[in-house]
Amino acid sequence: MHAKNNRPSPALLIFVLLPALGLLAGGIMLISSNMANAPTTAVIPTPQAVTLPAIPSPAPVVGAPVLDFELQSLDGETVRLSDYAGRIIFLNFWQTTCEPCKRELPALQAFAREQAADGAVVLAVNIAEPAETVRTFLESYSVTDLTVPLDTSADVANQYGVFQIPVTFVIDANGNVRYPHYGEITREAMLGYLQAVQDAA
Numbered sequence: 001m002h003a004k005n006n007r008p009s010p011a012l013l014i015f016v017l018l019p020a021l022g023l024l025a026g027g028i029m030l031i032s033s034n035m036a037n038a039p040t041t042a043v044i045p046t047p048q049a050v051t052l053p054a055i056p057s058p059a060p061v062v063g064a065p066v067l068d069f070e071l072q073s074l075d076g077e078t079v080r081l082s083d084y085a086g087r088i089i090f091l092n093f094w095q096t097t098c099e100p101c102k103r104e105l106p107a108l109q110a111f112a113r114e115q116a117a118d119g120a121v122v123l124a125v126n127i128a129e130p131a132e133t134v135r136t137f138l139e140s141y142s143v144t145d146l147t148v149p150l151d152t153s154a155d156v157a158n159q160y161g162v163f164q165i166p167v168t169f170v171i172d173a174n175g176n177v178r179y180p181h182y183g184e185i186t187r188e189a190m191l192g193y194l195q196a197v198q199d200a201a
Contacts, residue, residue: 004074013164036038042112057131062071062178063178065176066081066089066091066176066177067159068082069149069156069159070082071125071149071151072150073150074126074131074135075155079147081123084121084123086173087118087119087121087173088119088120088121088151088194088198089123089127089169090108090120090121090122090123090168090169090190090193091125091170091171092108092122092123092168092169092185093125093151093167094124094126094128095126095128095165096129096133098166099113100165100166100184104185104186105124105138105188107187108124109144109145110187111187111191112145112147113145121147122146122147123147124147124149125156126150126151127151127154127162128151128154129150129152131150134148162183164183167180170194171192172197172200173197173201174201176201178196179196179197
């Protein structure tokens with residue numbers, strides 16, 4: 001007798017393998033498609049080194065003798081800082097286009113009005129603006145009791161290292177700068193500086 005042949009027929013093998021091969025091919029195509037659609041990793045360039053400009057700093061005037069100057073006032077008079085030797089001076093720098101400068105004008109005027117004839121003095125130095133512009137501006141704010149030297153070339157402001165306005169330098173009776181006040185100053189602050197300078201004398 002012949003032994004029975006248990007091997008599957010070629011037709012059956014083809015019938016079984018064809019679906020498996022189809023699934024395999026489909027899987028390969030799906031994986032390839034996903035890889036093609038996957039977002040690529042962006043290459044971030046290394047930024048170039050940036051050199052920032054130097055931040056301006058106040059001139060080294062605090063504690064040093066004042067820098068004398070000669071300017072014409074809004075009234076046409078010659079103003080020298082040395083003319084006020086022996087008195088406490090509030091040397092203020094400002095412009096008409098500066099909002100904090102506008103706000104502090106009443107305080108400067110009120111403080112100046114309260115001082116005795118030989119008391120503290122306020123010099124409100126205007127920087128680089130025409131006299132008529134300054135005059136019209138002060139009239140509109142009813143400011144009449146301030147000495148306003150005109151630093152038309154900004155040379156004095158540069159000598160004092162002014163890089164922002166308003167700024168007020170408090171100078172003692174010996175002619176030394178004791179306090180710089182950057183930003184808007186109030187009458188109360190001026191009275192406080194006055195007392196501090198007087199106490200230190």
